[in-house]
Amino acid sequence: MVDITVRPMTADDAARVLAIYQAGLDGGDASFETTAPTWAQFDAGKLPEHRLVAVDRTVIGWVAVSPTSTRAVYAGVVEHSVYVDPAARGRGVARLLLDALIASTEAAGVWTIQSGVFGENTASLRLHQRAGFRVIGVRERVARHHGRWRDVILLERRSPVIT
Ligand SMILES: CC(C)(COP(=O)(O)OP(=O)(O)OC[C@H]1O[C@@H](n2cnc3c(N)ncnc32)[C@H](O)[C@@H]1OP(=O)(O)O)[C@@H](O)C(=O)NCCC(=O)NCCS
Numbered sequence: 001m002v003d004i005t006v007r008p009m010t011a012d013d014a015a016r017v018l019a020i021y022q023a024g025l026d027g028g029d030a031s032f033e034t035t036a037p038t039w040a041q042f043d044a045g046k047l048p049e050h051r052l053v054a055v056d057r058t059v060i061g062w063v064a065v066s067p068t069s070t071r072a073v074y075a076g077v078v079e080h081s082v083y084v085d086p087a088a089r090g091r092g093v094a095r096l097l098l099d100a101l102i103a104s105t106e107a108a109g110v111w112t113i114q115s116g117v118f119g120e121n122t123a124s125l126r127l128h129q130r131a132g133f134r135v136i137g138v139r140e141r142v143a144r145h146h147g148r149w150r151d152v153i154l155l156e157r158r159s160p161v162i163t
Helices: 011-026 039-045 093-107 122-130
Strands: 005-008 051-055 059-067 077-084 112-118 134-145 148-158
Touching (some): 011 039, 011 051, 011 059, 011 077, 051 093, 077 093, 093 112, 093 122, 112 134, 122 148
Parallel strands (some): 077 112
Antiparallel strands (some): 005 051, 059 077, 134 148
């Protein structure tokens, strides 16, 4: 394990965060999206209190969450994204970010974190399984990515400490 710090994301991190986001999209197994948002779009869509970056000499990964519903009963259910610089993968960075996100969300009373993952994204599936997420099910051929229908595996982690 290398010496990596996890801290809150700020607007000064925007360029690195979006570059890492784009690199993940370019890999083809992260999302149906093909182009990273602008910072304004990113900023508008993510909850400010649960945005984290991993840093060694520079930002090497990030995690952030979006609300899943405007209904009050689902206020504690969020959807997350986690992206690590290709040059920093396989060193436990995503796990650090995910564990920090779980701590941050649980401290704020968020009870469920969910995500959708392409079936081909073995790194993400492994990461989430190890961090305590379970598979809800598979959405078959739910949308097209570069013209190809793809399955999405729905994952969730229900906090055991929020009862
Ligand atoms: C998925 C991603 C975030 C993982 O980041 P990472 O920092 O390399 O992951 P970690 O090093 O923390 O590894 C977490 C677990 O996944 C495993 N893993 C990592 N890369 C793997 C790979 N290519 N194949 C299989 N398992 C892999 C690790 O061994 C580890 O499991 P372990 O605890 O049993 O050893 C990274 O590959 C990425 O940014 N991908 C593009 C964006 C993306 O797909 N995000 C997720 C969208 S749902």
